[in-house]
Amino acid sequence: MKVMILDTSSDYLYLYINNGSDEYQTILEGKNNHSEKLMGLIEEGFGKLKLEVKDLDRIICGIGPGSYTGLRVGLTVCKIFAWTFKIPLYTISSLDILGSGYLKEDGKYAITNIAKKNYVYGKIVEVKDKEVRVVSNDEFSLKEEFLNKVTTDMTLVNEENFKFDSEVIIKLAKDKVEDIHSVVPNYLRKANS
């Protein structure tokens, strides 16, 4: 299966592409400049894999929560690719993507991404026998409040130790978008909040 995965919700731009046999993956750290880098990386990835956008079987996009601008940059590119070639588009929580590298091992994981000052986006998941179960869903909270929920048996995943795994992401991305036009980021907050 030829897949592209994109997440631009955090300071890390995550792009994964495969052409059915070879893979391209990049994790680029940046501050508010994903838009400048993204299409160059996509061009590089498709070029190296000798793959055309139209040949993708599936696009998986991190839908948020996270940086408002970052989310729009990534989702806009995914929407255009999916719409123009009628490629199935799947969305997944960006927090699942940021913690995907951990979700092969049994355990409890509290995954966070920085929101505005003193606030985080966070969720808690448990992995048992390779199945991922959501303990508490994506939320926007005071950092202190969220960290109070993190118990000693949990692994805390944050911007210091994000880890990505394309195989896990593909497995977890089950939300197929029915109407590509209307899909929007999961901001979790109102525009004026």
Add this chain to the structure above:
Amino acid sequence: MIVLGVESSCDETAVAIVKDGKEVLANAVYTQIDIHKEFGGVIPEVASRHHVQKITYVFEEALREANITPDKIDLVAVTTHPGLIGSLLVGINAAKAFAFAHHIKYVEVDHIVGHIYANYIESDFNFPMIALVVSGGHTELLLMKDHYQFELLGETLDDAVGEAYDKVGRVLDLEYPAGVKVDNLAATGEPSYHLPVVLLDKDSYNFSFSGLKSAVINTVNKCHMKGEEINKADLACSFQTSVVKVLVSKTIKAAKEYNVKQIVVAGGVAANKGLRKGLKDATDEIPGLILTFPKMKYCTDNAAMIAVAGYFKYILSNTTNY
């Protein structure tokens, strides 16, 4: 050459398809005016959210209207500046993604240049010419000696003219966006209020509208304090008369000094009937001087103007990479 233009610099999500810089095959625009009305102005985050929600709809509508498939498009042109950064990034990334996916060349366009080139849809350009750019965000007077050659003669030192219209509209209890409403109200009044005509230095092509705007606000406040009724139509007419005097006098002065063949007016305020009449009356007295305004639908933000500007930028070999 068929160019697909994309515009998202403020509160309009727009995609247009234009042939050879002239023939508009499609002009799809989704406007958020009704959404921003309740706030009395554009809220950047709200605008950005609506752009991402509408962008593929607008692409699809443009392709359908032009009855064209992506493989027939030769160039993608997109507004990259100036504007609201969050809004711009949606259009930029959509344009880049579409161009890359279909192996189409890509060019970046200045929004102000786009407004100027909206005139080319109506009339060829006769150089040298003066471009008067008047909108909610910009007031500039430019000299163009050829395509894509711009010399800034003057600009506003404070409020853009369209911004002054919106603020005056607010004190006259007119709904945002107030430009057209002030213009319509002005047509029913007389210039009976004494308001300043701010020309700055006699050799300057710069503009200033904040003093005039403040004079209107002060007039309203004084009337309220004295318990006097304001004649809103007369106040709107007085304001518009001052604005038009300034814009016309500087534009005509520049046209004479640089001996131009044409004046083009660009931006949302180019739709203003008072300004259109003022400039027409003044240019009628100068034999051979051509005056051009865009059609009303190309005065406000649209992507046809971006496609036209992109066409000329491309044929002058200024393409860019993703």
